[in-house]
Amino acid sequence: MKHILVVGGGLIGIRHVDAVKAHPNCTLVGLVDPDMSITCDAPRFADMSEVDAHVDGVIIATPTHLHAAHSIEAVQRGWHVLIEKPVAGTVEDAQKLEAVLAASDVASLVGHHRRYHAPVQQLKSVVQGGQIGEVVNVSLIWAMRKPDAYFEGNWRTAGGSPVMINLVHDIDLLRFVLGDIAQAVALAGRSLRGTARIESGAIALGFEGGVTGTISFADTSPSPWGFEAGTGENPNIGTTQQDMLWITGTKGAISFPSMTLWQGQDWGSAAQRVEFAANVNAKVPLDAQLDHFLDVMDGADPLIDVADAAKTLAIALGIENQLITQMKARVAS
Incomplete structure (x- = not known):
């Protein structure tokens, strides 16, 4: 105990x-x-x-x-x-x-709990197993409207950027599935709440293996697309079960979290959907993470340690700093 x-x-x-x-x-x-x-x-x-x-x-x-x-x-x-x-x-x-x-x-463990999702583990296996061939690119959307009260009377009032609160999870997910990110270029969206806080934007990513990708994000839009909405993992966020991540390769493509798998040859014939069942979480990922923490305390290797998590942090901070610079320049102009 x-x-x-x-x-x-x-x-x-x-x-x-x-x-x-x-x-x-x-x-x-x-x-x-x-x-x-x-x-x-x-x-x-x-x-x-x-x-x-x-x-x-x-x-x-x-x-x-x-x-x-x-x-x-x-x-x-x-x-x-x-x-x-x-x-x-x-x-x-x-x-x-x-x-x-x-x-x-x-012993230490870092709480990027999405790595404990069964479909995330499955997605990594599919991609690395070559079922869509060599990965070419990836597209991810995270967009939802946070209530105004979320920012009032707390530490988010002066900051509350979705990059460090939300996208850091998505960045770690992409690193877990596709490998380390070598470059990230960010473009800030407009401010709709009348503050200098980062609210939306777009990010271009370059992975070490040559894969490229994009992230589009906003905390001002009540869309159906986002990890939490798609998977239903957060009880504070409504569930839509819509895909929010699309990965393409030389033999096909896959979308997440539905794990819809497509395979094909060239544009002369339509890509065909392949019968494929998404794995289901046996446990709530936060509970699975706690299970693992107990094992780590007993000597098991952590799924993500401080050094690995620091790589995710460095990418997120690089993106955050680019966006802050752009927001400051707008205020000054």
Whole structure:
């Protein structure tokens, strides 16, 4: 029975609390958050320094800029860490965390939980197994309208960019399936909420193997396209079951999450849909991630460690910085 502490009582933190409480091999030590009005059926602490109970592992679900500091504090107390994405606010912070971990006996895992989706694992297998031939390009759409209240009276008021909150997941998904990204060029969309906050845009990607791709994103559009909407993985977001990712190759193409597979020859005849069944999650991916965290604490290799997650972070930050520069230039002109 592992004793798990959750740090951060926001939307994802409470989901972690519920997952730990429901897991047969975990017990919830408590929830750490300076906002003591947040309640849960477990002890409450305003700070990790107040925790005097036995802890095996800690789930860090605080705002991104606090991830590294909170994780380092946990490592120094000998607690294994599961860190929500992004792994840190800066690449430098991620590197500091990696160095502290390397000098310890503490295990770590980063919460890019989409890697635990059965259809995502299947998509990687199909692509790498050559069923669509050599991959040529990829297109991804993430577009939904976030409610205005999402940005009010919290840390998102001054930022809340969908790149670091949402697209960082999609970037990691693409890296997991297609390999590392060598180049990313971003174009900022217009601001509809009357702020300088990043709201929409387009991104061109170049992968190390020569694959190219695009991401189109917006947090101002109530569209049916997005990972959360397509898979139904987030209870706070409506489910549409529509595809949001399309990968083409020299022998065919596949769309996700429906896992609709096409194969063909040339334009003289239509590509044919191939009978293919999408795998179904045996567990909620967040629960599967918790299972894996318990294994990592016992010595298993992490599905994504801090060094790997730092690569995803670097790409996301590069995109974010390009967009911020463009937004500032618009305000100044």
